[in-house]
Each structure stands twice: as structure tokens, then as C-alpha cells.
Amino acid sequence: MKNTKTIIALLTIGIGFASQAQDHRHVVSNPTKPDATEFWDPEVRVVTPGTIPSDAIVLFDGKSLANWESIKDGGPAQWKVEDGKMTVVRGAGHISTKQKFTNYQLHIEWQSPIEPETLKSQGKGNSGIFMQGMYEVQVLNSYKNRTYRNGQAGSIYKQSAPLVNATSPMGEWNIYDIIYTAPVFTVNGGIETPAYVTVIHNGVVVQNHTKIQGTTEYIGQPLNPVHGPGPISLQDHGNAVSFRNIWLREM
Known part of the structure; x- marks a missing residue:
């Protein structure tokens, strides 16, 4: 006891x-x-804002396609450069940046050509911007031009429709600011973290941290191949779409 x-x-x-x-x-x-709750070091890196932030990588300066190559054969990009913009040359094929990226902020401006009213839906001002060469943010003349929701301008092609249609009239410039986070894969090829994208179209949020389901296929379901860094690719869909002021900030 x-x-x-x-x-x-x-x-x-x-x-x-x-x-x-x-x-x-x-x-x-x-x-x-x-x-006790203040953190002083390391000091936050300084970036000078402006039309092009001081830490941006300029992918197209309006003068040269030196940073781009043809996807078709890996040779020089064969699109037309004139008046500070690059324009799709029908049949020249898609082009990609020579440099590859993972997570980034991308700024790109695009312009639908003046085309006849007989062209409708996907046949009008069609192109695309591919994150890492495989995930498409759609470019299309969606101004008073009805098409399927997940195929209009600002959509994650064949996956997620934009929240709203903010497309400028035909012939005027559109601005995309894209925040992209690449997918992370497990050692056995599974998806640890999916890709996400935010798209601001002409100052309006049209994709808000949207999950990308996989590759943006024209026919069939998305695929999820294991991959590392990839290029920014622009699509030749047969329409004379123009691009300018392309820069990127790695994150």
C-alpha cells in the first residue's frame, strides 16, 4: 500500500x-x-515594376524570333515579324520558345485578324498558348462569335470554360496575364500535385486558380504524361493571329 x-x-x-x-x-x-513575430532576413528581393518588370525574361521584343523555333522541324520559326508583332503564317506550323520553364507569370498580347463574317465558331481568329507545350489556354475571336463554352477565348481548351467572355472586338488587342504552376509527379508516375492556372483577360479574371486535368486534347480525355520543364508554345490553326509584348517571370 x-x-x-x-x-x-x-x-x-x-x-x-x-x-x-x-x-x-x-x-x-x-x-x-x-x-517576436517580425522576420527581417532574408530581405525581400527588389523588382522594379513597369511595362516589363526588371526580372522578366523577354520572349518577344517585337523585332526578332531568335527566342523561338519551329515545332515541326526544330529549325527557325517561320512566322511573320512586322510592326512590332509576330503573325501566324498558315502552314508554317506551331512555334515554341527555345527555353523551358516550370512555374511562372506570363504576359502576352494577341490580336484576331479582320476576317469575313462567314467564318464562325472555331474558324475565326483561332490559335492557342500552350503552357509547357501541352496545356492550352485558348485564343479565339469570341467577340459576338458563339462556340462551345470550353473552347472560347480564355478557356482551358476542352476542359474549363472562362468565368466570363472578356474578348475585345475583332482587330483589337487582347491581353492575357497568366499565372501557371506546373504539376508535380510522384516517383512512380502518379500526380502528387496537379497543374493550376489563373488567367486574367483584359484585366478580368476568367480562370481563378483552375485545376488543369491534363493535356488539352482535341479528341478524347486528358492525358498526364510525366514531364519536367517545358516551353511556351503558340499554335498555327490557320488563322493570321498576331502576338506582341511577350515576357515571363519565373517563380
Whole structure:
């Protein structure tokens, strides 16, 4: 009985110490001085804002396609460069940046050509911007031009329709600001984290941290091949769509 009382007494003392320790931890985790929750180092990197941020990679300067190549044969891109813009040359094929990227902020401006009213739906001002060469943000003349919801301008092609249609009239410039996070794959080829994209079209959010389901296929379901960094690709869909002011900030 004596030993039992001793054990109980020791347990009681231990619980008391534990309680005091918990109280002490509570005090430490809720400091009363403001500087206890201030973080000074490392200092936040300075980026000078402007038309082109100081840390941006300029992918097209309005003068040269030196940063681009043909997807068809890996040779020089054969699109037309004139008046500060590059324009699709029908039959020249898709083009891609020579440099590959993972996570980024992309700025790109595009213009639908003046085309006859007889062209409708997907036949009018059609092109596309591919994240990592495989996930398409649709480019299309969607101004008073009805087509399927998940195929109009600002859509993740054949997956997610834009929240609204913010397309400028035919012949005017459109602006996309795209925030893209690449997928992360497991060692056995599964998806640990899917790709996500936010698209701001002419200052209006049309994709809000949208999950990309996989490759944007014309026919069939999305695929999820394992891959690393990839290029920015632009589509030749047969329409003379133009692009300008293309720059990217890696994140």
C-alpha cells in the first residue's frame, strides 16, 4: 500500500510539472512583444515594376524570333515579324520558345485578324498558348462569335470554360496575364500535385486558380504524361493571329 501511495504521489507531482510546462509553452507561443513575430532576413528581393518588370525574361521584343523555333522541324520559326508583332503564317506550323520553364507569370498580347463574317465558331481568329507545350489556354475571336463554352477565348481548351467572355472586338488587342504552376509527379508516375492556372483577360479574371486535368486534347480525355520543364508554345490553326509584348517571370 505504501508503494502504491508513493507512485500516486510521484504521478501527481509529474502531472503538476507537466501542467506548468504546458503553461510555460503557452506563454512562449503567444509573445507580448511585437518584434517576436517580425522576420527581417532574408530581405525581400527588389523588382522594379513597369511595362516589363526588371526580372522578366523577354520572349518577344517585337523585332526578332531568335527566342523561338519551329515545332515541326526544330529549325527557325517561320512566322511573320512586322510592326512590332509576330503573325501566324498558315502552314508554317506551331512555334515554341527555345527555353523551358516550370512555374511562372506570363504576359502576352494577341490580336484576331479582320476576317469575313462567314467564318464562325472555331474558324475565326483561332490559335492557342500552350503552357509547357501541352496545356492550352485558348485564343479565339469570341467577340459576338458563339462556340462551345470550353473552347472560347480564355478557356482551358476542352476542359474549363472562362468565368466570363472578356474578348475585345475583332482587330483589337487582347491581353492575357497568366499565372501557371506546373504539376508535380510522384516517383512512380502518379500526380502528387496537379497543374493550376489563373488567367486574367483584359484585366478580368476568367480562370481563378483552375485545376488543369491534363493535356488539352482535341479528341478524347486528358492525358498526364510525366514531364519536367517545358516551353511556351503558340499554335498555327490557320488563322493570321498576331502576338506582341511577350515576357515571363519565373517563380
